[in-house]
Amino acid sequence: MPIQHAFQQVDVFSAHPLKGNPLAVVCDADDLSDEQMATFANWTNLSETTFLLKPTSPQADYRVRIFTPTGELPFAGHPTLGTCHVWLSRHGKPGQSEVVQECAAGLIKVRVSDGKLAFAAPPLRKSGPVDAKAVAQVAAAFDLSPSVIVDANWTDNGPGWLSVLLKTRADVLNIRPDYAVLKDLKVGVVAPCGSDDDVDADFEVRAFFESVEDPVTGSLNAGIAQWLIGAGIAPASYVASQGTVLGRAGRVSVDKIGDDIWIGGAVTTLIEGTVTL
Incomplete structure (x- = not known):
């Protein structure tokens, strides 16, 4: 028999509502089957939908499962912050400064500070230089000349990211991807912002996978940060x-x-109610 679950839809990585990345969160989801979770995530058609569960680790405050419309992820960034925001709204304690999330990738620490959340980037599952064939495939998919590609590195912390560093912010913004050429690669693109760029940021990032562009991507930014800071x-x-x-x-x-x-940003609740599953 269908059961009602508390539900929130939140906007992650923007202080301005409707300008971040949306996430659907189903609470108290321990009674749901894998099939029910996958079916609901497919129905929401958001980049990710998460399900809050009781932890199995004594060190964790909660456990989360993260689904795209087509499958499950071991870890993702904006679902981590969005899910933590929802858990805090229901179970958080005044002055709480840290939360531990359990997911398929392990235990993830989340900091709470001044109304913003930040997660500790998990270890990279795959890092190091990208082979020339893959770089050429990305260049062809994005119609990039070799002169604008500064470097490329694997930055995979679960989803499978390959990241490419370009010369300028304009190079990043001008990309018009050919997904047929990109195929199954999940690619992040980054470039430094120059003094003439009218933006309150130091780097511009874009993320492409499964024939879509993701609005704001925590896992990719975590991998890029580990690469760029480390280098x-x-x-x-x-x-x-x-x-x-x-x-x-x-x-x-x-x-x-x-x-x-630490990878952080603002989270805002936009929809709150119940969902019957």
Whole structure:
């Protein structure tokens, strides 16, 4: 028999409602089957839908499962912050400064500070240089001349990201992807913002996968930060802009503190109620 579950739809990585990346969150979902979760995620048709569950680890505050319309992910960034925001709204304690999320990728620490959330970037599952064939495939899919490609690196922390560094923000914004050429690659593109760029950010980022462009992507920004900071290309703290071409105003804060790189942003609840599943 169908059961009602508390439900929220939130906007992640923007202080301006409707300018970030939307996420659907179903609460108290322990009674739902894999098939029910996958079917609902397909129905919402958002880049991700999450399901809040009781943790299995004594170190975790909650467990989350993350679904796209076509499958399940071990980890993703904006679902981590959005789900934590919903959990805090229901179970958080005054003055709570840290939450531990359990997901298929392991335990993820989430900081709570001044109304914003930030997660500690998980270890990269795959890193290092990208082979020339894959770089050529990306260049062809994005119609990029070799002269604008500065470097490429694997930045995979779960979803499978390959990242490409371009010379200028304009190079990033001018991309018009050919998904037939890109095929199954999941590609992030980044470039530094120059002094003439009218934007309150240090880097511009775009994310492409499964024939779509993602508005604002926490996992990709985490992988890019680990790459760029580790290589000395980016400072220990910076702000990334994402979603510009899509009419969004995503802002992702990056801060290296000790051994951790924290990926943060604002989260706003836009829809709250119940869903019957």
